[in-house]
Amino acid sequence: xxxxxxxxxIKLAAAGNENPGGGAARVAVLGFSTTQYYAAVLRGLGSVxxxxxxxxxxxxxxxxxxxxxxxxxxxxxxxxxxxxxxxxQALRNVLLSADVTERVEVADRELGELVSLVKxxxxxxxxxVVVYEFVIxxxxxxxxxxxxxxxxxxxxxxxxxxxxxxxAVEMPNVYTIDTDHLASWxxxxxxxxxxxxFYSKISCHPEALPRVAGAAVDIFRAVKGKSxxxxxxxxxxxxxxxxxGDDGLRGIRLGDLGEGxxxxxxxxxxxxxxxxxxxxxxxxxxxEAKALEPFRKHRAxxxxxxxxxxxxxxxxxxxxxxxxxxERLNIGLDSIVFIDDSPFERNFVRELEPEVCVPEMPxxxxxxxxxxxxxxxxxxxxxxxxxxxxxxxxxxxLLRRDAxxxxxxxxxxxxxxxxxxxxxxxxxxxxPRITQLVQRTNQFNLTTVRHSAEELAQLADDPDYFPFYATxxxxxxxxGLIAVVIGxxxxxxxxxxxxxxxxxxISRRMEEFVLDELVEAAxxxxxxxLIGRYIPTDRNDxxxxxxxxxxxxxxxxxxxGQTTWRLSVEEHERSDAPIERKAxxxxx
Amino acid sequence: xxxxxxxxxxxxxxxxxxxKPVELRDETTAADVDGWDSVAHVMLILASERQFDVRFESxxxxxxxxxxxxxxxxxxxxx
Numbered sequence: 001x002x003x004x005x006x007x008x009x010i011k012l013a014a015a016g017n018e019n020p021g022g023g024a025a026r027v028a029v030l031g032f033s034t035t036q037y038y039a040a041v042l043r044g045l046g047s048v049x050x051x052x053x054x055x056x057x058x059x060x061x062x063x064x065x066x067x068x069x070x071x072x073x074x075x076x077x078x079x080x081x082x083x084x085x086x087x088x089q090a091l092r093n094v095l096l097s098a099d100v101t102e103r104v105e106v107a108d109r110e111l112g113e114l115v116s117l118v119k120x121x122x123x124x125x126x127x128x129v130v131v132y133e134f135v136i137x138x139x140x141x142x143x144x145x146x147x148x149x150x151x152x153x154x155x156x157x158x159x160x161x162x163x164x165x166x167x168a169v170e171m172p173n174v175y176t177i178d179t180d181h182l183a184s185w186x187x188x189x190x191x192x193x194x195x196x197x198f199y200s201k202i203s204c205h206p207e208a209l210p211r212v213a214g215a216a217v218d219i220f221r222a223v224k225g226k227s228x229x230x231x232x233x234x235x236x237x238x239x240x241x242x243x244x245g246d247d248g249l250r251g252i253r254l255g256d257l258g259e260g261x262x263x264x265x266x267x268x269x270x271x272x273x274x275x276x277x278x279x280x281x282x283x284x285x286x287x288e289a290k291a292l293e294p295f296r297k298h299r300a301x302x303x304x305x306x307x308x309x310x311x312x313x314x315x316x317x318x319x320x321x322x323x324x325x326x327e328r329l330n331i332g333l334d335s336i337v338f339i340d341d342s343p344f345e346r347n348f349v350r351e352l353e354p355e356v357c358v359p360e361m362p363x364x365x366x367x368x369x370x371x372x373x374x375x376x377x378x379x380x381x382x383x384x385x386x387x388x389x390x391x392x393x394x395x396x397x398l399l400r401r402d403a404x405x406x407x408x409x410x411x412x413x414x415x416x417x418x419x420x421x422x423x424x425x426x427x428x429x430x431x432p433r434i435t436q437l438v439q440r441t442n443q444f445n446l447t448t449v450r451h452s453a454e455e456l457a458q459l460a461d462d463p464d465y466f467p468f469y470a471t472x473x474x475x476x477x478x479x480g481l482i483a484v485v486i487g488x489x490x491x492x493x494x495x496x497x498x499x500x501x502x503x504x505x506i507s508r509r510m511e512e513f514v515l516d517e518l519v520e521a522a523x524x525x526x527x528x529x530l531i532g533r534y535i536p537t538d539r540n541d542x543x544x545x546x547x548x549x550x551x552x553x554x555x556x557x558x559x560x561g562q563t564t565w566r567l568s569v570e571e572h573e574r575s576d577a578p579i580e581r582k583a584x585x586x587x588x
Numbered sequence: 589x590x591x592x593x594x595x596x597x598x599x600x601x602x603x604x605x606x607x608k609p610v611e612l613r614d615e616t617t618a619a620d621v622d623g624w625d626s627v628a629h630v631m632l633i634l635a636s637e638r639q640f641d642v643r644f645e646s647x648x649x650x651x652x653x654x655x656x657x658x659x660x661x662x663x664x665x666x667x
Binding site for chain 1: 606627631634635638
């Protein structure tokens with residue numbers, strides 16, 4: 001996360017102590033070390049980044065009691081997140097008390113206890129668990145040879161960390177933090193302050209806490225669907241050295257030794273992000289033709305035109321252009337990070353669009369990548385095929401929009417897309433993407449119920465539930481899994497308590513296709529009516545009339561604007577939406 | 589550093605850590621200052637280390653009975 005430089009651990013702790021707590025998430029901090037400093041900085045980070053956190057910290061060294069006692073506050077606190085703040089110093093002492101030949105066994109026993117606590121916590125409904133891995137200790141009894149001795153502290157602790165990560169793979173609502181990376185970034189000499197451990201059981205120097213607690217906040221945000229999705233890039237002195245409009249194709253610095261190579265490194269870093277599913281956009285004050293020239297003609301350019309999901313080069317102000325990018329890519333301004341070497345442009349955007357993330361930038365291009373890496377802007381909570389393709393989805397969407405201009409009617413255009421869709425019950429292979437869509441979708445979401453990964457996995461196997469997903473493909477490319485609808489059978493009714501779709505496929509008549517398939521599935525098991533519900537939020541106005549448009553009859557409305565709708569299965573006729581159903585493809 | 593310089597820098601450290609201005613005198617103790625608890629104490633020590641570029645052997649400043657003694661300690665370390 002990016003927070004301005006002058007927020008050090010002292011300011012953040014002070015901000016956290018002043019902050020009474022807020023609504024973005026509730027966090028229980030279970031510590032094997034003192035937790036007050038950590039929790040204060042955590043709340044401080046939350047409050048300065050607009051993600052206000054309420055924390056609960058049990059007494060020092062009561063983790064076991066709190067987790068094992070079902071009546072403890074941990075269970076009544078209704079945590080969204082439970083953090084296990086481990087301390088290698090505590091583990092170190094247990095290990096050193098054992099003979100070197102027994103240490104692996106001792107470590108396994110300690111690990112077993114921790115794992116059972118984590119598992120128990122992860123089963124609390126609605127909870128996501130974040131576990132800090134152990135820092136690899138600095139004690140190397142055998143010097144460099146220590147890594148060849150099974151019972152050496154570094155080796156034993158590494159093994160413990162590997163097992164914690166395996167646990168996270170097993171349990172979809174458990175994440176681990178690479179604490180050793182955090183410690184080594186600034187250096188373990190500064191991280192370990194044994195005075196603080198002996199006196200107050202503080203496990204790292206508090207100056208490291210902004211990064212340590214920041215890593216957890218990054219995960220919280222990602223789990224809550226508040227991640228950054230797009231990097232909007234200035235061009236001159238960001239992707240190359242010099243000014244393309246003045247220096248020309250031959251004059252810009254890119255690709256040779258020195259500065260030119262630094263820009264190549266930065267572009268490689270960006271391309272890696274793109275391959276991960278983070279979109280790249282250009283937001284430049286330039287003539288468009290000039291701005292495109294390096295992408296098309298410069299031999300050393302790593303990024304090509306096709307890597308840019310949305311290319312905006314003109315003389316309009318950058319706040320306006322960022323709004324345009326957000327609109328064209330159909331994402332919120334709060335999911336854009338804006339990279340510009342000009343302090344004027346950065347401050348301008350911060351003033352006009354405070355939702356956009358605008359990190360300071362170092363003066364030297366060689367510092368771009370290490371600096372941006374240090375911010376950990378793009379925390380992932382999963383990585384699926386879908387993520388890899390995302391940047392492509394958005395680019396092909398723009399191609400579709402351009403194609404649309406050639407047709408006189410939307411119907412003609414939709415027919416030309418040759419759309420093919422699948423409609424299937426949930427399966428294991430698609431659960432990660434289904435979970436992601438359920439967590440993230442705000443606009444086309446009728447009820448905004450955020451089912452957890454575990455809940456979704458459970459109802460997949462429950463015969464009373466009708467959990468379906470749909471995918472959509474057309475001649476421009478694959479849109480991936482873009483719709484989730486979940487019904488529950490109640491006698492002769494099918495109650496639709498979740499219906500959501502990705503904004504990628506709005507205005508494609510996909511909702512009609514989904515309804516047609518739903519009705520068929522309902523008819524096959526003798527259901528008479530579908531019951532739909534709309535619960536208004538400040539983001540889902542788009543679908544207020546969804547059920548009406550689909551031919552449902554309104555049967556209820558409460559004072560909060562929540563509406564209930566009914567459709568007769570018998571009377572429903574299949575729509576003429578130009579979407580072919582294709583069979584489930586095992587390959588995908 | 590002179591005592592009065594140390595005292596005025598120390599006031600800034602207290603203000604930063606406790607989030608409000610604190611009037612410090614030689615005879616001031618933790619009991620006199622709202623918010624100066626054991627957690628704030630450690631933060632005050634660490635913030636002082638950074639402010640004065642010194643390191644205390646122990647963070648138990650129990651041997652400093654009041655602000656005046658703490659200033660004396662800083663005086664000797666920054667001499």
